[in-house]
Amino acid sequence: MTISSARNEGRVLVADDQKTNRMKMEFAVRNLGFDVETVASGTECLDKLKKQPFDIVLLDIVMPGIDGFEVLRIIKGDPTMRDIPVIVISSLEEMQDSVRAIELGADDFLTKPFNPVLLKARLGAGIxxxxxxxxxxxYLQQVDRLAAASGVIEQKDFxxxxxxxxxxxxxxxxxxxxARVFLGMASEVYRRExxxxNQISLLKGGFLLLLxxxxxxxVPSVSRIIMVDGLxxxxxVFWTLWISAGLMLAVSIVTGRHPGTSWPEIRRYMLLGLFGxxxxxxxxxxxxSEVSAMIISIILAAESFMVFIIAASLGFEAPSLKRFFGLCLGLACVVLIMVPGNEAGGVGGWVWMLIALLVPFCYAIEDIIVAAIPGGECDPIAVATGTIIAAACLMTPLTVLSGxxxxxEIALGDYGWALFLIxxxxxFCSILLVYTIRTTGAVFxxxxxxxxxxAGIFWSVLLLGESMSVWVWAALACLVSGLALVMPKQVEETAEARTVGQPSAT
Structure with a gap:
């Protein structure tokens, strides 16, 4: 081992109370190419070992305070230091001490005065x-880590x-x-899980959407029934909101899930109540009052496109060319039911169509606001209760002042069943909407x-006997095509995951 090749290949700690011996040992060890530090007592030796890593210790036996035997006993009894080799330095007259030191765990001994060749051999062998x-x-620690990892994959989340x-x-x-084979298998288990x-989440989300x-x-068909009479x-709206507020208060009291009373929560309830x-x-x-329930039902589908536009503009969704075309088809759906020639045609028809378009626009704003609510403040029943009560309070002065x-006796007598149903x-839908948005996201x-x-088309045909015109069929065709392109982000990620190749195990 040359000086150049051995440099920095080992760190040696010399513990000797005699300065001359320390200097000789330091010079000899450094000439052999090792890094070396010296200490003058057993206490200093232990402090150094606890603070810095060393590859080997040259330990004198006779030292004031804590002698070499006690230092050796502490080193070999400490799990963090016991694997550091210790070479005992002793004179020929102290051979019995060397034997005792080896019995205490010393790895080797070196006699004084030491031979440089023997010192090199002892250090090299010890290191x-x-x-x-x-x-x-x-190696053993890595085996333990690999064994521990096998237990991790048995857990639900890994x-x-x-x-x-x-x-x-x-x-x-x-x-x-x-390890490579294990990682490959773990990745496959993780991918399948x-x-x-995702499939369970989509099924759950799909069920919530259908419900x-x-x-x-x-609602559009029931609204059409009561509005054709000139209500x-x-x-x-005043009566539907207060009836709904009464129902939600009862649910909130029974479940013990009450709306928050802080100003940010009240302000949020007011915004949600106003728009939603x-x-x-x-x-x-x-x-x-002017547009058929079937047409209103088709217009409600614009909510999805509006939510995506708002989400993309706010950075919640990444823009894509495919979704842009989907949005164009969705807009074409709206245009097809607004063109002259259908039952809502003409200038007046356009005005009523624009009013109807404000409904999904309000729903879209509601979706975005709910999605932005912090998780700890988004209990579905509490949010729905606060929102509906806020809406009823906002509408009351407007209703009274406008006459x-x-x-x-009229509202609850002639139209009580319809208002109560709405x-x-x-x-119910307010609670379900908050839960669905928090579970699957606003866009989904x-x-x-x-x-x-x-559902609106089904109810309009069943309850009102409305029929589908060519324009309605064309609008539905655009609607379905747009839906296929403006696919929810969660669905797209699942579809992409199925096409990704399996991780290699090699």
Whole structure:
């Protein structure tokens, strides 16, 4: 071992109370190419070992305070230091001490005065044993890590990239090969589990969307029934909101899930109540007086496109050419039911269509606001209760001041069943909407507009006897095509995951 090749290949700690011996030993060790530090007592020796890594210790026996025997006993009894080789330095007259030191765990001994060749051999052998032991310990630790990782994948939530086995997989021995195979299998299990979770999530989300659409799709037909008799929309909204508020208060009291009372929460309830309930219901009832329930149902599908546009503009969704074409087809759907020639044609028809378009616009704003609510403040029942009460309070002064108030004997007598039905649907769908948005995201939840359209068409045919014109069929064709392109982000990610190749195990 030359000086140049041995430099920095080992760190040696010399512990000797005699300065002359320390200087001689330091000079000899440094000439052999090792890094060396010296200490004058057993206490200093232990402090150095606890603070810095060393590959070997040259330890004198006779030292003041803590002698070499006690230092050796502490080193070999400490799990963090016991694998450091210790060479005892003793004179020929102290051979019995050397024997005792070896019995206490010393790895070798060196007599005074020392021979440089023998010193080199002792140091080289001790450091080599230390490195072999370090490699053995590292190997055993990596085996333990690999075994622990096998237990991790049995848990429900695990990520192969966080198993921390990359360094083991880079080994070129059997353990490295085992780690690579294990990582490959873990990645495959993870991929399949994620696909299964995505499918379950999509099925759950799809069921929520169908349920939401089937219920809310009934509202345009019921609204059309009561509005053809000339009922004032403001008065009707007033009663539906207060009936709905009464229902939600009862649910909130029974479940113990009450709306928040902080100013940010109240302000949020007012915004949600204004757009999601007050204005949306007002525009819906207003448009229902002139536009068929079937046409309104188709217009409600624009909610999905509007949510995506808002989400993309706010950076929630990444823009894509495919989705842009989908949006164009969605807009074409709206244009086809607004062109002259259908029942809502002409200038007046365009005005009522624009009023109807404000309904999905209000729903889109509601979706975005709900999606932005912090998780800890988004209990569906509490949010729905606060939102509907806020909407009822906002509509009350407007209804009274405009002279649109409908007396209870008329509202609850002649139209009580319809207003109560709209209120009940509104309450249930408000809870369901908050839950769906928080579970699947605003863009995915906005797809409920399509199930609303399908359910709305069904109810309009069943309850009102409305028929589908050529324009309606053309609008539905554009609607379905646009839906296929403006696919929810969660669905796209699942589809892409199925096309990704399996991770290699080699």
């Amino acid at each position: 080599e044993r230390k490195r072999l032991r370090d490699k053995e310990l590292e 990520d192969p990239s966080r198993l921390g086995l990359d360094d083991i997989s880079q080994r070129d021995d059997q353990l490295g090969n085992l 994620q696909n299964l979770r 939401l659409g089937a219920c809310w799709g009934l 004032h929309p403001l008065g009707a 309930n007050a204005l949306a219901q007002l525009f819906l009832l207003w448009a229902a 649109s108030f409908i007396p209870p 209120a009940a649907i509104s309450s 939840a906005s797809q409920a507009g399509y199930s609303m359209t399908a």
